[in-house]
């Protein structure tokens with residue numbers, strides 16, 4: 188049966204590979220690419236306008252997320268899209284400070300990596316035809332130890348979710364370390380939300396956190412200094428010859444596998460590359476999970492009604 192999957196972060200990096208493989212593996216899928224500017228139109232042109240359409244959304248703006256979700260809803264209602272079977276929140280951003288603020292007044296990493304996904308999930312949750320699957324791309328960095336971050340990204344620092352949503356939540360907020368702490372913390376927050384989704388979403392709507400591993404050669408470090416960008420593009424890809432890093436192709440293949448259910452994983456689980464595995468001990472915390480749910484609900488309230 189034909190079905191629709193809505194996907195963010197499909198226009199480059201890991202997501203671009205996954206988008207192609209989702210369509211190859213499931214030719215009955217219609218992919219709605221949610222991307223900034225005309226990036227989605229480009230993907231539709233490349234992958235075929237019959238199986239891909241696009242919605243222009245800047246995930247750093249809650250108003251833009253809402254209008255994108257409304258457009259998808261209208262197209263579902265009009266029968267222009269087949270039934271909705273999935274949402275893939277793969278887009279992500281990493282800054283070199285914790286001071287970048289969105290038009291809504293939120294710290295940008297938190298806005299894109301946490302709030303945009305949450306608003307999409309909440310606006311789409313009653314539109315899914317079960318069985319349906321939500322996949323959020325998270326990160327190894329939420330562990331915070333050397334084995335998982337190779338010393339490149341500081342571990343998460345949990346504070347009250349309201350303070351995490353604002354700039355300057357971390358010490359020395361103008362530094363790269365603070366920006367990367369905001370990143371690992373946002374991914375921990377996303378795992379907490381996946382646990383909440385598994386408990387709260389309608390039966391048959393599954394939620395999974397996917398960790399691609401370290402994937403050098405994408406544009407995730409685009410805001411970093413020239414030396415780090417050079418290392419990410421030209422030097423660190425050598426690590427993909429070792430178990431320490433994954434190629435874009437492998438990470439995209441795994442993401443597509445989780446989205447299509449070829450990598451079986453129960454709702455609420457964490458998929459480490461190609462198999463379900465425990466996430467960090469810190470990431471199982473019902474009290475924090477309830478807190479982040481409740482704060483995220485308040486922060487998106489004006490757009491979710």
Ligand SMILES: NC(=O)c1ccc[n+]([C@@H]2O[C@H](COP(=O)([O-])OP(=O)(O)OC[C@H]3O[C@@H](n4cnc5c(N)ncnc54)[C@H](OP(=O)(O)O)[C@@H]3O)[C@@H](O)[C@H]2O)c1
Pocket residue numbers: 195196197198199200201202221222223226244245246247277278279280299324325326327398399400401402403405406407408
């Ligand atoms: N690379 C790694 O080592 C690694 C490791 C663990 C997890 N991840 C996660 O994997 C996911 C994909 O990252 P990647 O490595 O493939 O990086 P990437 O090449 O930079 O891709 C990031 C994607 O997110 C989109 N995005 C960012 N901000 C957006 C916004 N405001 N509105 C709309 N789209 C936005 C980008 O769109 P634009 O083209 O418009 O910027 C792009 O499609 C992210 O969630 C990242 O955190 C990556």
